[in-house]
Amino acid sequence: MATNLVRFEKQGKPWWGVASEGWITPLSDDYLTTAALIERGEADWRQARGRTPSVGIEDVEILSPITTPCRIYCQGANYRQHMIESGMNPDAKLFNMFFTKSDASIGSARVAVARPPHVKLLDYEVELALVFRRPICSAVTVTPDMLADYVFAVTIANDLSARDIQLPQTQFFKGKSYRGFCPIGPWLTVLDREEFAKIDDLELQLSVNGTVRQHDNTSALVFKPAETISELSTFANIAPGDVLLTGTPSGCALRVPPPPLRRVMQLLPERRFWKLFLKSQGRRPNYLKPGDRINARIWSRDGALDLGEQITEIVG
Template identity: 30%
Template sequence: MRISSFTAGGKALYGAITEAGAVALSTEFPQWPTLYDVIAAGGFGRLVEAGRGRGVTHTDFTFDMVMPDARRILCVGVNFPNRNAEYKDGSAQPKHMSLFPRFASGFTGHDQPLIRPPENHTLDYEGEVAIVIGTAGRRIAAKDAYDHIAALTLCNEGTIRDWVRHAKFNVTQGKNWDRSGAMGPWLVPFSDPAQLDDARLQTRVNGELRQDDHLRNMMFPIREQIAYISTFMTLQPGDIIVTGTPTGAGARFDPPRYLVPGDVVEVSVVGIGTLRNTVDDEAP
């Protein structure tokens, strides 16, 4: 089952996505205006069941950022060994993971353009898997971490590279330009550890394979991410963790290969799907 947020006929809806089109379910759950509300209330399983065997309601629709009103999005930086080596600073694997926040306004949906701002043209791609928390927890043991995941999705954690260097201790400025990244196309219910443990993440730009790695190679596996983050904050249903990108981002080529208008970026994981976006310059 694939569950997403989408717009049809000028209305923001959510529901199931099939090969034939979208199945609007939001009208059946008025107590939950958005997909975030569904998950925050523990209703994701009920929504998934409601979508089974239903007929398509919309064939003409556009995908939105999968959870456009997500409250808390945390991203794990530099989380693959080769990615750490890309920095060429001689540093060993860090003892603790790097984290930074992103906001929902920085993401667009599947088949929508990433927006390159006029202030800076170093727009880069980062293909990642994102997890959505379904069960609250504090100081979650790593062995129990997967019990707290409701769903999986994909992320292109688009970055304006020059702006991550504007300050000494953070990268927030370069990570939150409006619609510079994408998340979707949909949420896939999480039910089997193999969905993450065996996942192979690939990113292509104009059909060229740029990133290709397995999640099992992460320096800080997803179980550890949940355990570590929940040490200092109570994870809540609807929280999103963007889990880290492999080597191969455009900034690490010589010369760098940043995104330009007309490019097509695809982030894929078998069993989750493909998140596809074009690139446009911001309209005046």
């Protein structure tokens, strides 16, 4: 049975606990980092599952279940329809598109996110996030039945992106790393080994002000977690508590111009090209504005897994 581990603040101090049906059972010991919880907290949280909950989840401040410092690895354009929407052929893709976000972007699933004053094209990207269990310091070949050896938990992430920085400046790292641009949680869902197969059949949904913008199933991932971790391990070191964002479904605010228009625009000088592109994007109403409320959820269709819900308000 999956276990939801939540990090929360009580009496000015961070705690870990097991979340269930609106309540929290605090763990007995202190774990200053996510890595510490992973490495020595299993007996504690397994015992906590058998105790009576004592803390109302609405009575405490929910913190990010990912502590810093850590590394955030990301996959770009990894859902079939999102690739098609972005002008790519999913059947012709041979390798992952990897990038990173600064860990300064990590935030709670229950706090407001400030849109920087100079950012006008703020986009949303709901993603399934994998939290690593063990160090990886050399190339490994991971198969689906080995995922439990490398992945500690799954959770929800929102890869907020300043498109007017990311694209004209060719700055994925900068455009996606402003403080608060990676809400994570509300909790870590720790799967039993036999539940890992459900990762390939999870529903993702993101709505803005009550209107659904993104909805897909992880069965549509082009590169699945096992092969992605294998590829990532060929060039990156990984530590317990590091995170992999596995890609976002179609439905983002960003729209790539159709191929005929792109070909014409690419003949223009670079400054003129980006001026026209940003002007066209600025006319789209889906980019986030102060006052917008984002709800993001991930769950299994059979009801066995519920990764909770993120509730994020945009301010600024």
